[in-house]
Amino acid sequence: MKKVVLDALDIRILSAVQQHGQISKNRLAELVSLSPTPCWNRLTRLKNSGLIKGYRGLVEVDRIIDLTRVFLTIALKSHKKSDFERFEKRIQTIDEIVECHATGGGSDYVIKVVTTSLSAFQCVIQELLDEDIGIDRYYIYVIIKEVKSTSLTLSQLMNIKNRSDAQETTSE
Numbered sequence: 001m002k003k004v005v006l007d008a009l010d011i012r013i014l015s016a017v018q019q020h021g022q023i024s025k026n027r028l029a030e031l032v033s034l035s036p037t038p039c040w041n042r043l044t045r046l047k048n049s050g051l052i053k054g055y056r057g058l059v060e061v062d063r064i065i066d067l068t069r070v071f072l073t074i075a076l077k078s079h080k081k082s083d084f085e086r087f088e089k090r091i092q093t094i095d096e097i098v099e100c101h102a103t104g105g106g107s108d109y110v111i112k113v114v115t116t117s118l119s120a121f122q123c124v125i126q127e128l129l130d131e132d133i134g135i136d137r138y139y140i141y142v143i144i145k146e147v148k149s150t151s152l153t154l155s156q157l158m159n160i161k162n163r164s165d166a167q168e169t170t171s172e
Contacts, residue, residue: 004049009034013042014051015154022055068115069143072125073107077136084108090133096124107139118142 006014012032016023020031029039046052061067076083084102091100091111099112115121129135152160 004051010042010046011154011158013039014046017043017052017055018154021057065116068118068121069146070113070115070121071141071143072109072111072113072138073103073141074109074111074138075107075136076134078134079108083134087133087135090128090131094124094128096120 009032013028013034016028016031020027023031025036025040028043029036032039034042076087087109088100088102091097091109096113096115097111098114099110101110102108103110113121113124115124125138125140
């Protein structure tokens with residue numbers, strides 16, 4: 001994947017969007033200390049380059065309904081490209097599966113499933129097992145408490161990168 005080169009203003013714009021979501025042109029320009037038109041032009045360029053995937057609000061769903069969250073690790077029987085494609089295509093169609101990550105090591109996928117109960121989760125997993133999508137084995141991890149769930153802000157990511165670059169420079 002081609003990397004996008006960013007300057008300090010681009011990073012400030014992306015950080016503001018990450019923190020505030022979809023905001024007005026004038027408010028964004030104010031936050032990044034740039035006049036509105038050049039700020040908006042940069043934002044448009046960043047959007048067109050695919051760096052901004054979308055805007056969303058974080059809703060505290062647990063205040064509305066009780067949910068059961070489960071992690072699954074899944075290993076497939078066979079490891080041909082068509083097996084992975086068939087499995088991934090099916091996973092895309094199941095609303096209760098909110099995350100699916102292909103992994104290396106002992107399992108092929110780590111999946112996060114969110115349902116209204118354990119019995120509803122059981123229906124999801126039974127549906128997967130009844131279909132011929134190549135599941136060899138799976139392990140279930142019921143989440144009893146969320147300890148931490150965040151994403152890195154762009155400024156945190158840049159700080160981590162800068163520390164890593166500095167360590168590489170001193171070790172050479």
